[in-house]
Amino acid sequence: MYKNRAIITDHLKDHATIYLFMIILFMTGIVFGAILVNSMSVIQKQDLIFYLERFFGQLHNQQLTENTTILKNSFFYHVKYLLLLFILGLSVIGLPIVWILLFIKGLVVGFSVGFIVNQLGMDGFLLATFSIAPQNILIIPIYIVAGSLAMIFSLKLLGKLFTRKVSQPVFQPFGRYAMIFGFLLILSFAAALLETYVSNEAMTYIVKSFYQ
Numbered sequence: 001m002y003k004n005r006a007i008i009t010d011h012l013k014d015h016a017t018i019y020l021f022m023i024i025l026f027m028t029g030i031v032f033g034a035i036l037v038n039s040m041s042v043i044q045k046q047d048l049i050f051y052l053e054r055f056f057g058q059l060h061n062q063q064l065t066e067n068t069t070i071l072k073n074s075f076f077y078h079v080k081y082l083l084l085l086f087i088l089g090l091s092v093i094g095l096p097i098v099w100i101l102l103f104i105k106g107l108v109v110g111f112s113v114g115f116i117v118n119q120l121g122m123d124g125f126l127l128a129t130f131s132i133a134p135q136n137i138l139i140i141p142i143y144i145v146a147g148s149l150a151m152i153f154s155l156k157l158l159g160k161l162f163t164r165k166v167s168q169p170v171f172q173p174f175g176r177y178a179m180i181f182g183f184l185l186i187l188s189f190a191a192a193l194l195e196t197y198v199s200n201e202a203m204t205y206i207v208k209s210f211y212q
Helices: 002-014 016-038 042-060 067-089 092-120 122-131 133-163 171-210
Strands: none
Touching: 002 016, 016 092, 016 133, 042 092, 067 092, 067 133, 067 171, 092 122, 092 133, 122 133, 122 171, 133 171
């Protein structure tokens, strides 16, 4: 346990700049998402409100998707996202796409929360707190770590190409890279469980309270 803790600590110290860069990139996406809400026209906001109210109406009328379906869809979405980051980390040219994906994830979170709060006020704040925040508290660090690992591995491959250190084995770093991504996939299932049995239930309860 102490050995693993030391390895993780050393890893974070060695690559603190990369993790900080990814966190700032994600936070920048959130800020841009919030700005995007304020730059929307009245017609665009009305269109989105129409679809949002339609969705709320379906929840109120018990037109709900089964929890197993929500769990499956949520988990497979995370799997596809993480696998894409994993593959991009294996190719040097995929590094800018890793940055774009993480920025877009922040943009989506910032826009979603910003729009709901902007249009629904305190009700929107409650909705965002209990239906968006729970799974994102877990999945956001997962995506940041995954993007950082993809960037670290990609830069290592780039360094080997330029220094031509072909004698150094790449299988051991790749094994660690794949193992950590496997662990992140397991954690993403926990995030999918949170989304299904905490966020979804909370959202259903809050939306029904709107119509009382």
